[in-house]
Amino acid sequence: MSPVALGAGAFLLEYTVYIVATCLPLSEQLQDVLNATKNLRRILIGALLLVSVFWATATIAQQRGNAVAQAIEASLPVQPEAVVYSLQRLQITGPGVTVTRLPGTGAAFAYRYDGLRPLIHSGGHWFLLPVGWTHTNGATVTVLPDTASGIRVDLAP
Secondary structure: OHHHHHHHHHHHHHHHHHHHHHHOOOOHHHHHHHHHOHHHHHHHHHHHHHHHHHHHHHHHHHHHHHHHHHHHHHHHHHOOEEEEEEOOOOOOOOOOOEEEEOOOOOOOOOEEEEEEEEEEEEOOEEEEEEOOOOOOOOOOOEEEEOOOOOEEEEEEO
């Protein structure tokens, strides 16, 4: 892992300089240079260690995020189906999504959308994916408010 190598290398370099300065006889001029640059070296080593910690954290977060996304993608086919009813046409599209115009003029809803899976319900909104969604096909997430009077989302097993 590159960030660990960067941090370990920086630490080992300073440790080597410290051991050489304390255990080996050095010329007075070299000893003065090492003493004069000690604080600067330690600040730089600290900065490199800090960068390596942030880099490692970002790498781990990305790996875990990718793993969670793959798990969501794998579990999508076993999620319940979301059926959306709407008064107005919503233009929901995607692989596997079908729209049906419901019969009757006095009905509460005029359109039915099948072929959606719930990703999450959060903040008063439904986040829905088409049943044929994969990370490579470019299908979009549909976001619907659950408080709109002209929209209803039902979950079917």
